[in-house]
Amino acid sequence: MNILHIDSAITGDASVSRKLTADIVARLKAANPDATTTYRDLNKGVPAIDTAWFQAVRVAPESPTEAQQALIDVSDAYLKEVQDADVLVIGLPVYNFTLTAQLKNWLDQISRAGVSFRYTEAGPEGLLKGKRAIIAYAAAGTPFGSDLDHASGYLRHMLGFLGITDVTFVPADRLAFDRDAGLARAQEALEQIAA
Template structure:
């Protein structure tokens, strides 16, 4: 493992619990493994806009035939996909907002899920084209939802990441962070042990 892509989407940026988790894991990995190249994407700071039909048309237009405006529109998706393709491992910090993923993360997904590049349709259904990449999904939550019907995030993340070939996913749930000091302390204690395990 040489290249790591870190994707954060907390509205609180570096003060967000999910961002703190990814930072802790990156610190451990870089101290345990020499020569790691880390690329970090703070989706909150990027402020990626919602996907438009004009941008999709730009993707579908041959690079040699794109207008300057289309080239500019396609560059974001091209860059984000290239980062995924080059990564050996992906670390995703995932807060839960209103039982869903942050809209910035959905905007990122909309840029990296592209037919013919990160997935393709076959006679037996869609096939992901990104492979041999480990995904660490660090989910920070104020309440406790893992393993319950109210955990609407986990299956979506498995489905959408698997759709582009990222099926080797390890979830770490750090929950109860807004349920009092004792619950938060217990959650962080659990997190530290899990991050130690992942970085070993």
């Protein structure tokens, strides 16, 4: 089993999503001692896509310039980590009712027509099939799955668009109102995950 462990919280050691992703990975590794883990902290920075990225990565010139190749290499590195993974463990802290900018940038980097998805006569088809995603959702005030939650549904949709449809959430929500209850809900969900 290859695990891709992704964090994106900006709150450092105080992060609930970081603690949850670590707990999820530990649970997976306890049940699968030979599992390997690749760790990616998106808080260290993920380049946003722009016109230069589009020209380099999506238009894909036959002879990219050095600057274009550097952009391609960054996107390829993110994508290869996902392609090589059997399980993605993703920290989803909710800021201002949605996912972090870093996590959105990462999704943009790995969403590559013809590589991670393709368009067919029947509609789009995700090409990253056969993977599982476990999402550690943490929010101070946004109830998981509510009309205010613009994070979990979007992430589930994007993963499904890329072919990852086996998605489980471990939600620690409403932490600002009752932290203990929110953490207890997350622990209960964590214990339901089949490692």
